Amino acid sequence: xxPYIPHTDDEVEEMLSKIGVKSLDDLFSPLPxxxxxxxxxxxxxxxxxxxxxxxxxxxxxxxxxxxxxxFMGGGxxxxxxxxxxxxxxxxxxxxxxxxxxxxxVSQGSLQTMFEFQTMICEITGMGISNASMYDGxxxxxxxxxxxxxxxxxxxxLIADTLHPEYxxxxxxxxxxxxxxxxxxxxxxxxxxxxxxxxxKIDEETAAVIVQYPNFxxxxxxxxxxxxxxxxxxxxxxxxxISLGVLETPGAFGTDIVTxxxxxxxIPMNFGGPSFGIFAIRDDRRLVRTMPGRIIGETVDVKGKRxxxxxxxxxxxxxxxxxxxxxxxxxxxxxxxxxATYLSLVGPQGLKEIGENNLAKSHYLLxxxxxTGHFKRKFSGEFFNEFVVETDLNIFKLKRKLLKxxxxxxxxxxxxxxxxxxxxxxxxxxxxxxxxxxxNTAEDIERLLSVVEAM
Amino acid sequence: MELIFEISKEGRRGxxxxxxxxxxxKIESKYTRKNAPKLPEVTEGDxxxxxxxLSRLNYAVDTGFYPLGSCTMKYNPKLNExxxxxxxxxxxxxxxxSKTVQGxxxxxxxxxxxxxxxxxxxxxxxQPAAGxxxxxxxxxxxxxxxxxxxxxxxxxMIVPDSAHGxxxxxxxxxxxxxxxxxxxxRGMVDVDELKKVxxxxxxxxxxxxxxxxxxxxxxxxxxxxxxxxxxxxxxxDGANLNAIMGQVRPGDMGFDVVHxxxxxxxxxxxxxxxxxAGPVGVKKFLExxxxxxxxDKKKDKYVLDFSHKKTIGRVRSFYGNFTVLVKxxxxxxxxxxxxxxxxxxxxxLNANYLRTEISKxxxxxxxxxxxxxxxxxxxxxxxxxxxxxxxxxxxxDYGIHPPTVYFPLIVHExxxxxxxxxxxxxxxxxxxxxxxxxxxxxxxDPKILKEAPHTTPVGRLDDTRAARYPVLRWKEE
Numbered sequence: 001x002x003p004y005i006p007h008t009d010d011e012v013e014e015m016l017s018k019i020g021v022k023s024l025d026d027l028f029s030p031l032p033x034x035x036x037x038x039x040x041x042x043x044x045x046x047x048x049x050x051x052x053x054x055x056x057x058x059x060x061x062x063x064x065x066x067x068x069x070x071f072m073g074g075g076x077x078x079x080x081x082x083x084x085x086x087x088x089x090x091x092x093x094x095x096x097x098x099x100x101x102x103x104x105v106s107q108g109s110l111q112t113m114f115e116f117q118t119m120i121c122e123i124t125g126m127g128i129s130n131a132s133m134y135d136g137x138x139x140x141x142x143x144x145x146x147x148x149x150x151x152x153x154x155x156x157l158i159a160d161t162l163h164p165e166y167x168x169x170x171x172x173x174x175x176x177x178x179x180x181x182x183x184x185x186x187x188x189x190x191x192x193x194x195x196x197x198x199x200k201i202d203e204e205t206a207a208v209i210v211q212y213p214n215f216x217x218x219x220x221x222x223x224x225x226x227x228x229x230x231x232x233x234x235x236x237x238x239x240x241i242s243l244g245v246l247e248t249p250g251a252f253g254t255d256i257v258t259x260x261x262x263x264x265x266i267p268m269n270f271g272g273p274s275f276g277i278f279a280i281r282d283d284r285r286l287v288r289t290m291p292g293r294i295i296g297e298t299v300d301v302k303g304k305r306x307x308x309x310x311x312x313x314x315x316x317x318x319x320x321x322x323x324x325x326x327x328x329x330x331x332x333x334x335x336x337x338x339a340t341y342l343s344l345v346g347p348q349g350l351k352e353i354g355e356n357n358l359a360k361s362h363y364l365l366x367x368x369x370x371t372g373h374f375k376r377k378f379s380g381e382f383f384n385e386f387v388v389e390t391d392l393n394i395f396k397l398k399r400k401l402l403k404x405x406x407x408x409x410x411x412x413x414x415x416x417x418x419x420x421x422x423x424x425x426x427x428x429x430x431x432x433x434x435x436x437x438x439n440t441a442e443d444i445e446r447l448l449s450v451v452e453a454m
Numbered sequence: 455m456e457l458i459f460e461i462s463k464e465g466r467r468g469x470x471x472x473x474x475x476x477x478x479x480k481i482e483s484k485y486t487r488k489n490a491p492k493l494p495e496v497t498e499g500d501x502x503x504x505x506x507x508l509s510r511l512n513y514a515v516d517t518g519f520y521p522l523g524s525c526t527m528k529y530n531p532k533l534n535e536x537x538x539x540x541x542x543x544x545x546x547x548x549x550x551x552s553k554t555v556q557g558x559x560x561x562x563x564x565x566x567x568x569x570x571x572x573x574x575x576x577x578x579x580x581q582p583a584a585g586x587x588x589x590x591x592x593x594x595x596x597x598x599x600x601x602x603x604x605x606x607x608x609x610x611m612i613v614p615d616s617a618h619g620x621x622x623x624x625x626x627x628x629x630x631x632x633x634x635x636x637x638x639x640r641g642m643v644d645v646d647e648l649k650k651v652x653x654x655x656x657x658x659x660x661x662x663x664x665x666x667x668x669x670x671x672x673x674x675x676x677x678x679x680x681x682x683x684x685x686x687x688x689x690x691d692g693a694n695l696n697a698i699m700g701q702v703r704p705g706d707m708g709f710d711v712v713h714x715x716x717x718x719x720x721x722x723x724x725x726x727x728x729x730x731a732g733p734v735g736v737k738k739f740l741e742x743x744x745x746x747x748x749x750d751k752k753k754d755k756y757v758l759d760f761s762h763k764k765t766i767g768r769v770r771s772f773y774g775n776f777t778v779l780v781k782x783x784x785x786x787x788x789x790x791x792x793x794x795x796x797x798x799x800x801x802x803l804n805a806n807y808l809r810t811e812i813s814k815x816x817x818x819x820x821x822x823x824x825x826x827x828x829x830x831x832x833x834x835x836x837x838x839x840x841x842x843x844x845x846x847x848x849x850x851d852y853g854i855h856p857p858t859v860y861f862p863l864i865v866h867e868x869x870x871x872x873x874x875x876x877x878x879x880x881x882x883x884x885x886x887x888x889x890x891x892x893x894x895x896x897x898x899d900p901k902i903l904k905e906a907p908h909t910t911p912v913g914r915l916d917d918t919r920a921a922r923y924p925v926l927r928w929k930e931e
Contacts (some may be wrong), residue, residue, distance in 0.1 A: 006876070035703075176627050248487065318619070328585065
């Protein structure tokens with residue numbers, strides 16, 4: 001017997017006879033019998049406690065945020081998550097529901113997503129948000145394709161300060177419809193070079209993609225970029241938690257905002273799942289080319305307010321090969337994380353968290369510079385991450401930090417899989433530090449004492 | 455229900471972040487936010503009540519039978535949730551030194567090995583975040599394979615007319631022209647029609663087997679041969695793998711690329727629409743095209759392998775929906791070899807039992823042995839003015855989630871029923887009773903169906919108004 005399958009032997013017999021077959025095997029008669037599996041080679045089944053013990057052992061082998069302090073960002077951040085978030089997202093009525101196809105019995109999901117869309121619009125300053133993509137990288141790639149589709153132009157410009165894994169993802173997605181990707185370089189401030197951007201915009205250009213704050217933590221000057229890129233679409237990949245203190249991309253006339261929603265109440269999860277943010281300015285024409293599910297308000301037969309999935313004529317189940325994207329499952333549960341997180345922190349909390357992140361990173365940089373071993377790499381303003389060059393042996397530094405229960409910074413010279421690309425951008429002694437409100441002043445002192453002892 | 459914004463009161467707080475314990479920093483004013491976002495201002499209690507009450511408006515696997523065809527809404531075991539939230543899995547960073555995440559990497563490696571055994575494939579990526587994302591990845595691999603052979607003319611992807619909408623969409627996103635092949639009167643790919651559309655431009659074929667009618671494509675070996683002889687590759691859409699796991703493997707039926715829906719077949723919850731996970735398996739000759747990184751084992755150490763030279767690149771950041779992978783792995787460990795096989799047997803038994811019983815009430819166009827699901831039609835009720843939609847909306851009043859309607863597109867007024875193995879005979883019998891009751895109502899009092907549902911938190915919603923006058927966010931009056 002198995003705890004998830006209810007059939008008794010008698011029931012199986014009775015069902016088979018109702019169907020009119022002799023054995024279970026008869027039900028598989030349409031299969032090519034010569035190819036039937038004899039043995040897959042999986043282990044025998046285990047009881048619940050044994051599975052739990054096995055997995056707990058594996059979990060314990062990992063260094064986690066319960067036992068270590070993190071000074072590591074680069075797209076995934078260790079933030080403080082209010083307790084109520086986990087309690088709410090763990091309700092089975094939410095997480096075991098399917099996509100809200102039957103709106104009458106899905107108002108919980110639909111209203112949550114509608115509230116989420118509103119909150120994303122509020123923090124980004126945009127007009128319309130969808131109900132999530134997979135993650136920041138995929139959302140950004142789909143934004144590039146959408147820009148090409150919308151403007152019927154097949155070149156996108158990408159700041160080299162975009163997260164390297166986002167860049168790789170955009171390149172993969174661009175290769176299908178043969179959208180050309182061209183890189184725009186950064187200057188000594190660590191932000192996109194306006195001159196290079198100006199030179200690379202031509203009549204074939206659909207859009208420019210920048211990250212805000214960018215991969216080096218530096219805040220891009222969206223106002224200046226918008227001025228140079230008036231005639232093309234501006235796509236901005238945001239860190240949503242920075243928008244408690246940073247001006248919204250919407251305020252600078254951004255056309256599409258993407259980003260990763262992980263900082264909004266989602267644990268680090270080894271990089272996933274989180275969810276992708278996808279928002280656009282309020283434009284009827286633009287929304288028709290947008291990917292993903294969108295929730296809209298309407299009324300029921302009695303005039304009572306309710307919510308439905310809407311503008312579905314864009315989607316694959318209706319439009320098939322002419323759809324704006326193939327996306328079907330999205331990361332809806334991420335919208336519940338974000339909606340509860342943003343409701344709990346509120347406008348004041350989001351601002352305080354932003355100020356805390358900002359203060360911590362600048363405090364850490366100042367202290368690191370004082371040790372004489374670290375030099376700030378870029379002069380531009382930054383939020384909760386920054387790049388420094390060090391004269392210390394990075395390998396030894398990381399080992400010492402780990403011994404003192406500290407994880408991070410990211411060694412940009414060794415950056416996974418994108419080594420060659422980044423090496424052109426940076427020297428091999430560059431480190432990306434990150435601080436959040438989860439790092440106490442005491443954590444920072446501990447990190448500094450390790451450095452000073454080297 | 456009120457929106458969370460409508461219960462907001464200026465000054466209320468739901469969470470106090472850690473106090474500032476270092477000196478503040480002022481960023482240059484041109485970068486600072488001028489107007490605060492209008493987020494709700496509510497207490498923690500407000501938030502918990504609001505979302506708890508919202509959750510109670512939902513139907514879910516945890517609350518009842520969910521026979522949604524092609525979605526495999528099986529029970530989601532609670533052990534899996536518990537292990538996935540262990541801090542050693544949920545609170546680790548993707549860029550930590552690999553020696554500090556050996557447990558996580560081992561889990562991914564072992565899951566990949568298990569999935570290879572279940573599918574009969576040689577290599578696996580766990581990166582894709584959903585089924586359609588897996589399709590995208592798999593088709594990109596096929597495209598790169600042809601390009602690597604300088605076979606640039608292969609720009610056509612063959613897709614049956616019964617396919618999920620994601621199949622043509624994933625092909626188109628990869629730059630392929632979609633060639634639709636029709637089904638024959640038994641609901642299977644028409645092999646003669648297939649032979650007519652193949653040629654030097656054929657890049658491959660996407661196939662769901664069993665297909666969306668719940669019918670096993672009996673000519674699968676011949677179909678694979680036809681495609682391979684034409685120089686194309688075979689793609690297996692794993693949405694319906696629950697029917698055949700442990701019985702026959704895609705890799706043994708000629709498929710070169712496979713995606714799996716861990717949120718269907720391997721019991722991870724659907725989360726109101728996601729996150730799922732869509733691992734992709736390939737045959738040896740395609741391994742080098744997989745997205746980077748893959749997980750490798752070197753002696754007794756687990757590492758991220760970025761060495762694939764012909765890789766399609768990345769399809770997302772980091773390594774996949776890791777905590778979803780943890781849940782699927784826990785499921786496989788719990789089920790074991792026999793349990794996996796038993797699951798598909800009971801899923802197919804349940805579907806055939808329901809098909810037999812339902813066909814006594816509604817018309818079932820292909821009323822032969824089915825796999826994990828079957829399609830019935832309410833077409834005979836059309837003279838009463840009853841549509842499939844009316845029929846299933848009435849099910850809501852009886853406390854059952856409707857099956858899929860109007861899909862696949864090749865059967866009119868269809869309802870597509872997938873019970874899954876985790877439902878008991880009692881539940882199925884109750885479902886049959888309800889269908890019978892609604893059928894009788896349709897004949898005696900069709901109005902009760904036309905106006906259904908009557909007992910849900912809201913009645914039928916005006917979709918046309920939602921699309922014509924889009925209100926996509928809340929605004930202060």
